[in-house]
Amino acid sequence: MEKQFSKSEARNSKKGILLVNLGSPKSTDVKDVKEYLDEFLMDERVIDYRWIFRALLVRGIILKTRPAKSAEAYKTVWTDKGSPLIVITEKIQKKLQKLVDVPVEIGMRYAEPSIENGIQRLADKGVSEIVLFPLYPQYAMSTTETVIEKAEEVRKKKFPGVKINYIQPFYNRDIYIDCLAESIKEKLPENFDALQFSYHGVPERHIYKTDPTKTCNLNDCCSRDDNPSHQFCYRHQCYKTTESVIERLNLPKEKTIVSFQSRLGKDKWIEPYTDETLETIPKKGIKNLAIVCPAFVSDCLETLEEISVEGKEEFLHAGGENFHYIPCLNDEDRWIDVIRTLCEEKLDEFYLV
Template sequence: MAKKGILLINLGSPRSTAVEDVKEYLDEFLMDEKVIDYRWIFRALLVQGIILKTRPAKSAEAYKTVWTEEGSPLIVITKKVQQKLQKRVNVPVEIGMRYAEPSIETGIRNLIEKGVSEIVLFPLYPQYAMSTTETVIEKAEEIRKKKFPDIKINYIQPFYHRELYTDCLAESIREKLPENFDALLFSYHGVPERHIYKTDPTKTCNLNDCCSRETNPSHPFCYRHQCFNTTETVIKKLELPKDKVIVSFQSRLGKDKWIEPYTDHTLETIPAKGIKKLVIVCPAFVSDCLETLEEISVEGKEQFLQAGGESFTYLSCLNDEDRWIEVIRTLCEEKLNQFYLV
């Protein structure tokens, strides 16, 4: 019987906070056509001709504020998840990153060296987006076909709607919520509006009322709907009134229109509406990283307090919480068992 293994995939991180390392990482990341979906020549002009002239130095300074003695928070946390999961399953577990090292190819090769020929590949993104789940699967398939054509890969699909995940997220939030707060803000990573339309093969999404419909053909492909659905499901479990919950989207790049409302604008305007004590969580991420530790808990806090807010509480991601490891184990074992059915 073929030997099976698990490959956990996260976004990736520069190898260090040196400007050149950050530049190399941003080049690979931003030149991905699933991230900036312009024609190659225009993408290269934008990324290599403009963005990489100034952004690496600024990003390097930001990375320095969150870097640990062990390295990048995202890499460190993903390794801890791997180690904890390995103790709970009887197949090899490796990690890979969509960008930089350890790469997806490195992760696959490490499993093959352990005798694995059937891999469950888990993109660690709860919601589906072109720039997350889609680019991971496309890259993995490209590598498999070119270098490892004899292996089989089962992919774990977005799990935002799975009760075991929403229960896990709700319990994690419940344990960290302060006693008194005016609002809980769910801040998701943003994407350009055009990405929503591009990933919708049904062509039924209008980025308006369809997200709130109970069913719509575009829902399995609509990142915006899945974010709102995650929020709605979790706040029901937390028994929070809807008027105490806000949804927004962070991390815009460029001048194109991204899905709204924007997190920075939200943080700057809600104190004037009487929201002085804010709690914020980032459910598009399962591991704390630059976008949560610096963009939200440092920059976001500063924006909110300067606008008149009084207290700002950031709730950490699921990271390596035991309940989250159990969710990963269950989802992986479901896919491992499917190999027997093929």
């Protein structure tokens, strides 16, 4: 039986924060990239086929060729200190640690440092109540949900005496929207024809699978304020983030674009697709483009290579003239303040047991 915490115990327990990001290969070596992709793509919440079919697809097809290609891509973004995503997350940890009086550790959903390692480091410091922050603004089966499921699996198996409070998706929180809008505003070029919001894509079936209300139809429901599926709908949350940011920036809607990147395989993913959009908009008169990726809070392969390099090539080849990538929030001080606020809210909840 798991330990139950009384209010007095909660006040006397030591608390800590665990920041969880996606993860990265240990190096750009093909072997390390293959190991990372195997763990990532074999996650049933990323490729949601039955195990045997998932294994046939991932280990029988994808891992035969993709690791070598991905290794080359990683080499273009790798830093002297390692993976940009890991390096940035470590910077966030250090900055946050200076602002809070509880221990702060990091964990990755895939590869190292793992979620288990992060919980262990906190437990070694006497922490029994953890605020776990999945660093994803919007909710998706392949991001927030898989982090929580993995953390709960680890907690129940290895740390049954530890209690975890999870920070929920913050895609519509004013403090986050203000932070994102301010960051974008500072980096927008003076002259641009459109601002494109490119979100990581997911298969359409994921939207339906994560909707316990069964009210989502992927059509007009995203624009309705009262649809009960919104708290689980990744697509709605992406559009809501965009809507809120352009309102803060006072941009006309016709000067903004929403698209979804990184699709895998032949299944139907949520549309419109980023690559196809970049290839068609120059023909519509959009020659000067600014682009931002608000599904990510830390720059990584999907932003630095897929968008800033490949996306730029696609746009310019199609007739575009100027392509301006706007970096993620990374370790900006204003973003660290948002993280601190959201974490402190959850830390306070421990006292309300």
